Amino acid sequence: MEKAFLILLFFIFGSIIGSFLNVVIYRIPRGKSIKKPAFSFCPECGEKIKWYDNIPLLSYFILRGRCRYCKGKISIRYPFVEFLTGIASVMAFLKTGLSYDYIFTFGFISLMIAITFIDIDFRIIPDELNLIGFIMGIVYSAIKSNLVESLLGSLIGAGFLWGIAYIYLRFRGIEGLGMGDVKMMAFVGAYTGWFGALFTIFVGSFIGAVAGIIGAYLSKSEEKGKFEIPFGPFLSFAAIIYIFFGDIIKNWYLGGIM
Incomplete structure (x- = not known):
């Protein structure tokens, strides 16, 4: 009761x-x-x-x-x-x-919700939200004595996604990812560490790709070449999955390759 x-x-x-x-x-x-x-x-x-x-x-x-x-x-x-x-x-x-974990966990999800709907409407992820999230992640990691993992997660998350964006722009000549997505991964990595950042990118990309294929198929034929979807919601969804099940996922994966 x-x-x-x-x-x-x-x-x-x-x-x-x-x-x-x-x-x-x-x-x-x-x-x-x-x-x-x-x-x-x-x-x-x-x-x-x-x-x-x-x-x-x-x-x-x-x-x-x-x-x-x-x-x-x-x-x-x-x-x-x-x-x-x-x-x-x-x-x-x-x-x-x-516990204090509730504050940071709920704060993380709340920011993901805001980012998702803003990105859906405007195709942007505001710097203010990414900065707040990054600071919260760093503070949370410092409290848990996990600051190095947090900084590494931010670096790998943002760096990996920036590399993808750079390669896409270089070879396709168009911007495939916005810098808001890159900054968002610095925020996510601060919370989840390097493994969680990579999980978020790969799982978010997979779900986004499936949604993109379905959306392009359902769209009008003359618009298929121009069909675009925001990446932020898929990154958010994958990040939330990791926030709740990250320990299980990481132990299963790393245990399976050792």
Whole structure:
């Protein structure tokens, strides 16, 4: 009973953070401050949203997905991000328990969620999020006395992806990867170390390639040559897998090749 209550609390906390992530996702790529205005507003009419219309998950369904003032449609993405972040909070709690590990694990996943949706919409990964993630990873590794592994992970992760981007640009003459993806791997490597960084790149690339092939096949024939997908969401997904199952994956792989 006590654990069920804690799970509910962590879900509520996560959904509140998810509401903040919606602000981050909307404002940062548009060059807007996340501090000012200090209140949420309707993107259609600009009207200030009252606190009782801004309760995570509940308000969306109470208002039936419409702004109270202009009746403009509110994207289902807002409650989805809140729900997703609530689930992420619970998963982080179940993995780490009540410890400082929860803060860094949940922080990592929250940044991955924000990066995913920003990259989907704008094909960019903001430097601010990568820098915050990198600093958090370094601090977390320092606390765990694993700083060298963290720095090595950042170097290998970013360096490996930069090398791929450079080769692609050199031989194809077009940019295949953005520097945001490269900087993101410095952030991921700071958390996961060298093995986790390489796992993220290879698994993210594989999933992205499969999604790209399916997407290109389903797209209109005249657009197939121009079909593009953001890489950040696939890196994020692979990185989250490693955050939760990294020890098992690493022990299985390294044990299998020794």
